[in-house]
Every structure is written in C-alpha cells, then in structure tokens.
Amino acid sequence: MNMRTQQSESSIWSLKNVSLRGVSGDRLVDVDLEIPQGITAIMGYSGAGKTSLLNLLVEYECPHQGSVVRRDHSFPSDSTVETFWVPHSLGLWPQYDVQEHLALVHPDPETLDETVEELLNAFRLTSVRKKYPGQLSQGEASRLSVARALASQAKVLVMDEPLVHVDQAHWPLYWDAIRHYCEKNKTSLVFSTHMPELVLKEAQHVVCLDEGAVVYAGAVYDLYYAPPSYQIGMYLGPVNDLSDVKAKSSQNQSETITLVRPEQLTLIKEESSEWEVRQTTFSGALEKVEMVHRQTQSNQTFYHRPPRATLKPGDRISIHLLLLLFCLLTCFGCHSDSAPELSFPKIVQWSLPSEGTKVPAPRSVNVGPKEELYVLDNAGRVLVYNPENELVRKWMMPDYDVGKPEGICFLKNGQIAVADTHYHRVVFFDDQGNVQKMLGEQGEGPSQFIYPVSIVQDPSGNIYVGEYGGNDRVQKFSEEGEFLLEFGEHGTEPGQFERASGMVWHQGKIYVADASNNCIQVFSDEGAFLEVLGTKTGGIPLYYPYDIAIDRSKEEFYIVEYGAGRITKTDLEGRVLGRFGKTGSKQGEFVTPWGVTVNSKDQVFVADTGNRLIVKLIP
The missing domain is CATH 3.40.50.300 (P-loop containing nucleotide triphosphate hydrolases)
Known part of the structure; x- marks a missing residue:
C-alpha cells in the first residue's frame, strides 16, 4: 500500500x-x-x-x-x-x-x-x-x-x-x-x-x-x-479487532467501531458468555488473552490493561468498551462542552528517581499536613518531596512483587494510610515509613478487599476505603479499624460502580470517581446514594475519571481524566468551571494521568503516569 x-x-x-x-x-x-x-x-x-x-x-x-x-x-x-x-x-x-x-x-x-x-x-x-x-x-x-x-x-x-x-x-x-x-x-x-x-x-x-x-x-x-x-x-502497539465479537459499550450506545486499543476495553468474567479463555500471558502492563468461542470454535486474541493478571483458562468472559470512542474518532482531544481553558502561568515537571534500570511511573499523589507531596509509584515506593520539589525521603511497601499501591491518606492521629491494592489491605505507616498496622485481607466480606484503591477520612476519624475488581464498593471503618458499614455495588446504574477509584469527603458527603461509568457519584457518609454530580446542572462530560481532589479554600473539585489526558474543575454542584490539558507529551499535556491533588496555595499536582512525570501546575 x-x-x-x-x-x-x-x-x-x-x-x-x-x-x-x-x-x-x-x-x-x-x-x-x-x-x-x-x-x-x-x-x-x-x-x-x-x-x-x-x-x-x-x-x-x-x-x-x-x-x-x-x-x-x-x-x-x-x-x-x-x-x-x-x-x-x-x-x-x-x-x-x-x-x-x-x-x-x-x-x-x-x-x-x-x-x-x-x-x-x-x-x-x-x-x-x-x-x-x-x-x-x-x-x-x-x-x-x-x-x-x-x-x-x-x-x-x-x-x-x-x-x-x-x-x-x-x-x-x-x-x-x-x-x-x-x-x-x-x-x-x-x-x-x-x-x-x-x-x-x-x-x-x-x-x-x-x-x-x-x-x-x-x-x-x-x-x-x-x-x-x-x-x-x-x-x-497492540490493537483489538472487534469485527467478529459483540462488545458491550459502557455508554449503552450501539458501536460500529471494530479496532480498539487495550485501554479502551475491559474483559469481565461472565458465566453466560460463549467466549472462553484458553491461555493468558501477563506482562505487567498488558495481558494477552487467547480465547475460543464455545459454539463456533473460532479463536480470538485480545489485549487489555488489567491492574494485575486476573483471568485464567476456563473463565468465560464478555468484552466491554470503556470509552466514548465516537468522540475520539471524530475530534481528537475534543470536548463536548464549551468549558473555558484553565490558566496555569507556570508549569513544573520532573521524573521520579530510577529504580534499577527503570524509571518508574507515578500513580497517586497527595499533599501531607506539612505541605510535603507524597507520591506512590509502580515500583512499590512511597516518595516524599518538600515544597521545593526535592526528594527528602522514601520507603518501599512491605510487598510489591505482584502489584503496586494506588491511594494514600493522612490520618488525624499522624499515621499515613496506603491502599495496598494488590495485597488486598490497607497499610498504616508513621511519617518515616515504619509499618504501624494493617487492615484487611482478600475477600468480599466486611473488612475484606479485592482491590482497595482509595482512602479518605472524615473529621470524626472514620475511614472510608474504596475498592474495585468486581466487588466495587466503599467500606467505612472506625479510626480503630472496626467495620461500620458498606455502600455501593458493581454495576452501571446510579449508586453502582464500575471501577470505583479516587474519593473525597466533604461536608458529610463522599464523592467517588466512578471511572468506567464516566461520572462522579455522591453518597452521604452513612452510605445513602444522593446523586451523580452535575446531574442538576446539565451533566459533566467526563472520560474515564480516575481521581478527584478538592480545593477546600475555594470549595472546588479537580477531576483527572485518564482517558482524555486532562483535568476538569467544577464547583460543588458539578458546574464545569474549566479544563486543562489534552492527550500528548508536550508541556501541559498528559498521557493516562492517574492521580491529582491540590495544596494550600491552590497548586495542582498531577501524576502523569504515561509520561512518567509529576506535573505541578502553579496558578
């Protein structure tokens, strides 16, 4: 050709x-x-x-x-x-x-x-x-x-x-x-x-x-x-051909797209499916899944980006599209609304220190009580930077061979809680990285987790842990770790999650970034579903929102969109105040950004995972 x-x-x-x-x-x-x-x-x-x-x-x-x-x-x-x-x-x-x-x-x-x-x-x-x-x-x-x-x-x-x-x-x-x-x-x-x-x-x-x-x-x-x-x-890189496979769209729309990238779909266990897994190969970033159709015996190979290897031979699976692909195909980097562009006169960015022969990628960021920036990366490390962006200390998670942590929270008692995602627990450290205690084990019952991914605390000391992995929910614990209640479940309806991820507590409400459902869901801190953020104000067009942070001095949210390579700023009612960024590798652009946080100076930090950078946006 x-x-x-x-x-x-x-x-x-x-x-x-x-x-x-x-x-x-x-x-x-x-x-x-x-x-x-x-x-x-x-x-x-x-x-x-x-x-x-x-x-x-x-x-x-x-x-x-x-x-x-x-x-x-x-x-x-x-x-x-x-x-x-x-x-x-x-x-x-x-x-x-x-x-x-x-x-x-x-x-x-x-x-x-x-x-x-x-x-x-x-x-x-x-x-x-x-x-x-x-x-x-x-x-x-x-x-x-x-x-x-x-x-x-x-x-x-x-x-x-x-x-x-x-x-x-x-x-x-x-x-x-x-x-x-x-x-x-x-x-x-x-x-x-x-x-x-x-x-x-x-x-x-x-x-x-x-x-x-x-x-x-x-x-x-x-x-x-x-x-x-x-x-x-x-x-x-790998492409999935959907021409012979009927995929389910998370947008509940009829899709005519046949070629999609690994991050644009997810493979979900479903006993009624005719597609059965024959073999899987997990490389850390991608999982290659070889399947066979039980009736026709036709073979198909798919690539997707799971948090860790989860499928095994004999599993039956269905294919779900994660993205609103029509927007991507018709207008790259486009926005379906007319939100103004946010202005950040100064942008600072830096790479994480190497680990062996590799430069790790950041996954979560949060600002501590002393204005230090804490970063979790995919090498299983906790990195601490001072306000001058200098690395002042670091430590490793207790275990990190099979997966890495994704969420970090600073507790009233001075401890630091980390969602140890792939070890199905929460690890509590002091500010020097010494383990104080652990909470949880693998499972779907109270005080058990599949993939815990985010943690927040309310002024009373109660701790909320969000998780995904087919048992998507939020569990609430006392400050001592006693299970109190849970809310949410896996699904696509209001009050249900598909890949619950980042969370914020504010004024008696829990705001949950529901990544695959492309929305922010709001609950009372007693677990009652209240609304999808922005429903009353015209809706928020979001594209795989993976984390949410709050600027408490202005009562404004920052939402990082993994799929769109941007951050969206809203008020508490969900009105879009502005957007910043698009997919790319230049300054002011992001590739699969994973985390976002805001400090007391209204400076915004983004974990730009695909570009392997920490990005500091200074107003």
Whole structure:
C-alpha cells in the first residue's frame, strides 16, 4: 500500500515517485510523501527502509527515480546550519574530544561556552569531556552524537535511531533535552525508531514503512485511535479487532467501531458468555488473552490493561468498551462542552528517581499536613518531596512483587494510610515509613478487599476505603479499624460502580470517581446514594475519571481524566468551571494521568503516569 499525501506549505521535504535500488532489490518503492514541520517519526521493521529514507532527506544518497525537494529555506542567518544529521554509525570524529565535538559545530562564539556546558550536563558527559570517541562507551558515544546535533543549532535535525545504545532508564532525561531544544528553537526533528512508546511520547507525525513502501503518513494520534487497518494499527502497539465479537459499550450506545486499543476495553468474567479463555500471558502492563468461542470454535486474541493478571483458562468472559470512542474518532482531544481553558502561568515537571534500570511511573499523589507531596509509584515506593520539589525521603511497601499501591491518606492521629491494592489491605505507616498496622485481607466480606484503591477520612476519624475488581464498593471503618458499614455495588446504574477509584469527603458527603461509568457519584457518609454530580446542572462530560481532589479554600473539585489526558474543575454542584490539558507529551499535556491533588496555595499536582512525570501546575 502506498499513501499519497497532499502537498503542504508547511512541509520541509516533498518526495514524488521516489525509488531507491539496493543490491538485492528496491529499498524504497514509489514513495510519495510530505515531511511536515514539527517532530516526525519514521517507523518500520528491520529492512523496511527507514535508514534509506533518512539518507535521501540529508542527500547522503540520491534516488534512482523521482525527486526529493527541500521546501523549507527560512533560516535566520548564514551561520545557522540548515540540517544536522545523526547517522546510525553516529559519525563522530576520532581526532576530536567530546568537548571539541560540541564547540566545533556551534555557530555563535558569544554563547559557545555556556551552550557547551549546558549540553555536557544535560547528556551527562561532563566527566568524559576530554575523552576521544575511541575511549567512550556506546552509550556515551550515542549521547555525544545527539548533543552535537543540538549544539549545531540546526533548524532541522535528522536522527537515525537516536540514543539506541543508551539504557532506557535514562531516556526520559535525554529526550526531555531534545524536546526542550526543539520547542525553544522551533526546530523540526525527523527520527527513525521501531519503538511505539517513543513515538507516542515524542512525535506529532508518523510515517510507517513496509518493504520500502509508505503504508501510513499522518498524525500519531490518528493512527493510534483510528488506525486504517489492523496491520497498520499494530505499528503503535497492540490493537483489538472487534469485527467478529459483540462488545458491550459502557455508554449503552450501539458501536460500529471494530479496532480498539487495550485501554479502551475491559474483559469481565461472565458465566453466560460463549467466549472462553484458553491461555493468558501477563506482562505487567498488558495481558494477552487467547480465547475460543464455545459454539463456533473460532479463536480470538485480545489485549487489555488489567491492574494485575486476573483471568485464567476456563473463565468465560464478555468484552466491554470503556470509552466514548465516537468522540475520539471524530475530534481528537475534543470536548463536548464549551468549558473555558484553565490558566496555569507556570508549569513544573520532573521524573521520579530510577529504580534499577527503570524509571518508574507515578500513580497517586497527595499533599501531607506539612505541605510535603507524597507520591506512590509502580515500583512499590512511597516518595516524599518538600515544597521545593526535592526528594527528602522514601520507603518501599512491605510487598510489591505482584502489584503496586494506588491511594494514600493522612490520618488525624499522624499515621499515613496506603491502599495496598494488590495485597488486598490497607497499610498504616508513621511519617518515616515504619509499618504501624494493617487492615484487611482478600475477600468480599466486611473488612475484606479485592482491590482497595482509595482512602479518605472524615473529621470524626472514620475511614472510608474504596475498592474495585468486581466487588466495587466503599467500606467505612472506625479510626480503630472496626467495620461500620458498606455502600455501593458493581454495576452501571446510579449508586453502582464500575471501577470505583479516587474519593473525597466533604461536608458529610463522599464523592467517588466512578471511572468506567464516566461520572462522579455522591453518597452521604452513612452510605445513602444522593446523586451523580452535575446531574442538576446539565451533566459533566467526563472520560474515564480516575481521581478527584478538592480545593477546600475555594470549595472546588479537580477531576483527572485518564482517558482524555486532562483535568476538569467544577464547583460543588458539578458546574464545569474549566479544563486543562489534552492527550500528548508536550508541556501541559498528559498521557493516562492517574492521580491529582491540590495544596494550600491552590497548586495542582498531577501524576502523569504515561509520561512518567509529576506535573505541578502553579496558578
């Protein structure tokens, strides 16, 4: 398949009927393509033609047929390099040391020393600044090749699998530097990769190659949420094909969508279903489920994102759509209402400290009584930051091999209660991380939990624990841990939950973020269902709300929407006061945000799980 794109005035390169021959056959075949300004990823399997395409863009090779035209010639001065290339071989100069590599390409003598020092620090090359390429590790050499490209101040960067030899635990650091440079200097970047996660996080546009032909060229999120085919959709990770399966929509609407991503559905045990699980494979983020239809014996494989492996061979399951997909397919990042955009003049964001070779992702955030920010991450850690965003202490959960905690609450007696989600209990710590006691065990009875996920306390000291996992409910305990009552149940009707998650107590009411039902449900603290928040004021369009926080000084709620990559602000009646963010990886954008909290200065903190960042929004 060859995708022909329309010529754009904002494009950098235009390729028409381009073919490039190789020793054993054509490397590129009849390519018609526009490379736009911005950040473009070139994807494809080994041998698909990624390097060949980049070689043509930088004129390292010439096409045997067709034309490659460079369209963007708007450069500020003759001293600025038009394009800087980072080849797969890195192209380092053996006769120059690390520092000289950066100094030789920098065009401005007045900022030379400052720029060199910034790049040496950003790419952790300070300690090897006087070494030559032959003395560097592969990772150091890869970082130098990228740092040199940034030092050139070129308006277009072309990179062939940049940082491929660098340990992935530190990729966020270096990609932050690349992204910051591109945004600051309005620089375009074209890079090749085979990693879907990197494309989703860093690129705006994507070109997919297969055996030298362009099979897709367009926006990354168009390909992710509305792939033209199953095969092309797989370039950005697993896709589920619903064409032979009848799925139930959480919106109770008739859906014609056939291709959905793992986070857009859930697989639920249902004894009456004709689909039976044959085998499952759980990788921590995704579960691969191989199924068979009991009547037709047809086979189907699905991917979904459960909190942990929950299905086993012999289970019968039904497929439930979680999202209002129509909005995604017709208007990416759109909102169905006209809510004003919230303004945050200053945004600060940072990554969590690495754990081994990995950079963990935050899942829950809450502000403690001393204005310290407490973060729970998917490495099973509790991290504590002071108001200057400095890590001041941390500790591990008692157990964390099979799953991670998700909710944290500060109690009147000075203890810190953590919902130890996958160990079916609540763990109580002192402020130094020492375990004081535990509450609960696995089960569906009083004082038992399936997946406890959130905790709040009322002024009388009573503790409320929300849980999901097919036994969705809220249990109320005394401060000493005595079971008092429970309310809610699994379901889609008012007063029922599908994945109960974050909670807030305020003025005798419990507000529960009901993620899969896309609403906030309100109960009295004695367990009586009161309303769905916003019903009396026109409703709140929400897209997988996963957490809720309250700014008590203003009596306003902040709701984080996992599916929409945004936060929504409402008053106590549910009137929408504004929204902020959309799905993406730039500043002010989020990918599957998991938690939200507000401090006494009205600063909002978001656990941006997909981007592996803590984001601090300062009004």
